[in-house]
Structure formats: structure tokens, C-alpha cells
Amino acid sequence: MYKYHCLNPISEVGLAQLDENYVVTGNADEADAILVRSAKMHDMEFSRNLKAIARAGAGVNNIPLERCADEGIVVFNTPGANANGVKELVIAGMLLAARDIIGGINWVQEYEEDGDIAKITEKKKKAFAGTELQGKKLGVIGLGAIGVRVANVAVHLGMDVYGYDPYVSVDAAWNLSRSIHHAKTVDELYKECDYITIHVPALDDTKGMIDKNAISLMKDGVVILNLARDVLVNQEDIVDALVSGKVRSYVTDFPTKEIVGVKNAIVIPHLGASTEESEDNCAKMAAAELRDFLENGNITHSVNYPDCNMGVKGDGERITILHKNIPNMLGQFTTLLAGENMNIALMTNKSKKEYAYTMIDVDSEVSADLEEQLTSVDGVLKVRVIR
Ligand SMILES: NC(=O)c1ccc[n+]([C@@H]2O[C@H](COP(=O)([O-])OP(=O)(O)OC[C@H]3O[C@@H](n4cnc5c(N)ncnc54)[C@H](O)[C@@H]3O)[C@@H](O)[C@H]2O)c1
Numbered sequence: 420m421y422k423y424h425c426l427n428p429i430s431e432v433g434l435a436q437l438d439e440n441y442v443v444t445g446n447a448d449e450a451d452a453i454l455v456r457s458a459k460m461h462d463m464e465f466s467r468n469l470k471a472i473a474r475a476g477a478g479v480n481n482i483p484l485e486r487c488a489d490e491g492i493v494v495f496n497t498p499g500a501n502a503n504g505v506k507e508l509v510i511a512g513m514l515l516a517a518r519d520i521i522g523g524i525n526w527v528q529e530y531e532e533d534g535d536i537a538k539i540t541e542k543k544k545k546a547f548a549g550t551e552l553q554g555k556k557l558g559v560i561g562l563g564a565i566g567v568r569v570a571n572v573a574v575h576l577g578m579d580v581y582g583y584d585p586y587v588s589v590d591a592a593w594n595l596s597r598s599i600h601h602a603k604t605v606d607e608l609y610k611e612c613d614y615i616t617i618h619v620p621a622l623d624d625t626k627g628m629i630d631k632n633a634i635s636l637m638k639d640g641v642v643i644l645n646l647a648r649d650v651l652v653n654q655e656d657i658v659d660a661l662v663s664g665k666v667r668s669y670v671t672d673f674p675t676k677e678i679v680g681v682k683n684a685i686v687i688p689h690l691g692a693s694t695e696e697s698e699d700n701c702a703k704m705a706a707a708e709l710r711d712f713l714e715n716g717n718i719t720h721s722v723n724y725p726d727c728n729m730g731v732k733g734d735g736e737r738i739t740i741l742h743k744n745i746p747n748m749l750g751q752f753t754t755l756l757a758g759e760n761m762n763i764a765l766m767t768n769k770s771k772k773e774y775a776y777t778m779i780d781v782d783s784e785v786s787a788d789l790e791e792q793l794t795s796v797d798g799v800l801k802v803r804v805i806r
């Protein structure tokens with residue numbers, strides 16, 4: 420029986436996949452796995468029993484990834500599972516910036532009781548007029564699950580689209596419309612585009628990438644959209660640019676104390692992934708990743724350990740070892756198994772940066788003593804025997 424703990428509400432459709440072998444617990448310290456959305460986990464202490472954290476979503480900047488890796492906790496995310504939801508909100512954001520739809524609706528509500536509303540409307544509506552998206556240049560920074568979808572749909576809206584992503588994956592490149600211009604530098608995109616939307620993770624080299632220097636390269640009256648993370652855009656610089664009129668509108672999914680209430684900031688309360696479909700997709704993928712890891716030891720879509728798959732565990736026992744990616748680990752493991760006269764039926768080892776994972780199927784029972792010896796090998800972070 421495995422225990423899981425939810426730090427945020429997780430869609431029931433996903434949780435339903437955790438069958439009779441799973442029970443929810445309100446106590447994170449006794450959980451084998453944690454499911455989370457945006458709850459901040461940096462200050463949390465993790466119990467030795469915790470094996471995995473699944474982020475039902477894409478961004479993992481709320482989780483201390485390296486500390487988890489050092490403590491032998493595998494962190495998963497759900498790539499692409501909410502990308503369509505975010506894409507649709509980006510398009511809505513562009514439309515809200517192009518015309519003063521929000522101002523117009525608010526104005527109508529003020530006249531709710533007025534019998535002459537139809538007549539006044541025709542007089543006043545010009546105050547809320549705007550422009551169309553067709554024919555405008557859109558720059559997409561980050562061509563991952565969301566960026567590719569936004570770029571492709573913008574092409575269908577008649578926009579001239581520029582994409583920038585120095586690390587674009589082969590899959591993403593295949594999915595990208597051929598009519599999208601490849602910006603070789605982000606500065607080129609800044610200089611060309613009327614709308615700029617950012618879809619990169621919050622990393623050391625992306626935090627604050629849209630600052631006063633970047634903004635100074637952009638066209639006067641540019642619209643910037645940020646449905647990725649607040650920290651990607653320097654908050655003081657964007658406020659200054661809105662006040663001066665250099666930036667016509669800033670659409671963000673991240674309310675901060677600096678941006679809320681600033682004229683021409685369209686601030687959405689982090690609704691990008693808040694659709695039934697995205698919530699279900701993320702929860703289903705997260706639950707499936709956790710099950711496969713807890714029951715078979717397989718790792719899919721981890722952000723701090725390598726992906727590794729030896730299929731469904733058979734009748735024999737499976738040893739899984741999370742360890743540092745340093746020389747001679749496999750040699751030490753196999754020597755210890757040989758010392759116990761154990762036959763290895765199947766073995767896989769994968770590494771990712773400083774961390775590695777070894778899975779070993781054996782034909783006989785793993786003793787507590789062998790488990791202890793494997794755990795004591797220098798560089799081993801966690802050993803688990805799936806029986
Ligand atoms: N508002 C929301 O509710 C919501 C929902 C999902 C994701 N997000 C945010 O959006 C981000 C992107 O999501 P995704 O699903 O598209 O992720 P993804 O991992 O599929 O794509 C990210 C892309 O950014 C690129 N990239 C990384 N560094 C870059 C740089 N310096 N310059 C240009 N490109 C760079 C990567 O190569 C990758 O292609 C997430 O990390 C998350 O922070 C927000």
C-alpha cells in the first residue's frame with residue numbers, strides 16, 4: 420500500500436488512477452509520494468520515506484530540485500499537459516491588449532440601469548476601439564510545448580511570427596509551422612515585433628531577461644505577454660515602460676505588488692492552466708508517472724533524474740538505486756551482488772548531469788543485509804527494492 424499527499428487540489432480524474440493500492444494521507448511525513456501544483460516547497464523538510472514528487476504542471480521553480488536529488492527524491496513534471504490551456508489564454512491576452520475590451524465591458528456595467536444604454540453606446544464606443552492581430556508581427560521566446568502552439572495558431576490568425584529558442588528540441592522543430600521566421604538572436608525578435616510573448620522556464624539565465632535593456636530595443640508601443648513566470652520580467656522596468664508608454668500593454672498571469680493597478684497592465688490571477696482539460700491532463704499524467712515509478716521503478720519525465728525504463732516488473736525482485744554520477748558505481752553494485760551469489764537478470768544504468776539511476780532485476784530475494792551494503796556505497800543516495 421502506497422501513501423500519497425496532495426499539497427494543492429489535484430483533479431479527481433487523475434487521482435482516480437491511484438487504485439486500491441493507494442491511500443491519501445494528510446501527513447506529508449508518512450507519504451511515499453507528493454502531488455503538487457504551485458505550492459512552494461523550498462522551505463519543506465522531506466522525510467526519508469518520501470520517494471517522489473509529481474508536479475501536475477510544467478514549471479518546477481517551486482520545488483528544490485537539487486536538494487530532492489541529493490535526498491534521493493525523484494521529481495516529475497507533466498510536459499505539455501496544460502500547454503493548450505495556456506495557448507488559448509495567450510491568444511485571449513493578445514485580443515484583450517489589441518482592443519480595450521475590458522474597459523468597454525466595465526463601462527457598460529456602469530450604465531447597467533440606464534434605459535438609454537443602446538444610444539449612448541454608439542456615441543461612446545470609439546473610446547474602446549483598437550487594432551487587429553492580422554498582419555502584426557508576433558515574437559515567441561521559447562518554442563517548447565506552449566511556444567510552438569502559440570506560434571502556430573498565430574500564423575492562422577494572419578500574424579507574421581518570429582520564434583527564438585537556442586535549445587529548441589527536434590520534436591518542437593518538427594511541429595513548428597514552416598512559415599515562422601527563425602530569429603537567430605533574441606535582439607532581432609525584440610527589434611522586429613509588435614507583440615512579444617515569453618514561454619521559457621524560470622532559470623538563472625532567464626530570470627529578468629526582459630528588463631530595461633531588452634525593452635529599449637523593442638518598438639515603441641510594443642505589447643508584452645508573460646504567462647510563464649513573474650521573475651522573467653523585471654517588475655520595476657516593466658512598470659516604468661508602461662508609465663512612459665514605451666510598452667503599450669503588459670499581459671501577465673502573475674500578479675505582483677508592483678504590477679497590480681498599473682495602467683495598461685492586464686493582470687490575470689494565474690489562470691493559464693486552470694481549465695478542466697488541463698487540470699485533468701496534468702493530474703492523469705502525474706498519477707501515471709508516480710505509479711510507474713513506485714510500482715516498477717521506471718522514471719518518465721523526471722526533471723532531476725534521468726528517464727529510465729525496464730518495463731513492468733516481473734515476478735522477481737527489482738533493485739533501484741539513485742546515486743551520484745561518478746565512476747565505478749556499477750562495478751561496486753555488481754561486486755556486492757556477486758558476493759551474495761545473486762544472478763542479475765537485467766540491468767540498466769542512466770545518468771543526467773551529476774545524478775544517475777541503476778535498475779537491476781534479480782532472480783532471488785534481496786536480503787536486508789545486501790540492501791544495507793548497497794546503501795552504504797559512497798555516492799548512493801537511495802536504494803529501494805520493489806518486491
Ligand atoms: N501560466 C501558467 O499557468 C503556466 C502553465 C504552464 C507553463 N507555464 C510556464 O511556462 C513555461 C514554459 O512551459 P512549456 O510547457 O512550454 O515548457 P517547455 O519546457 O516545453 O518549453 C520551454 C522552452 O523554453 C526554451 N528555452 C529555455 N531557455 C531559453 C532561453 N534562454 N531562450 C529561449 N528559449 C529558451 C526551451 O528550449 C524550451 O523549448 C514553464 O516553464 C512554466 O514556467 C505557465
Ligand SMILES: O=C(O)CC[C@@H](O)C(=O)O
Nearest residue numbers: 456457476477478692693
Ligand atoms: O497548476 C497551476 O495552476 C499552474 C501551473 C503552471 O504554472 C505550470 O507551470 O504548469
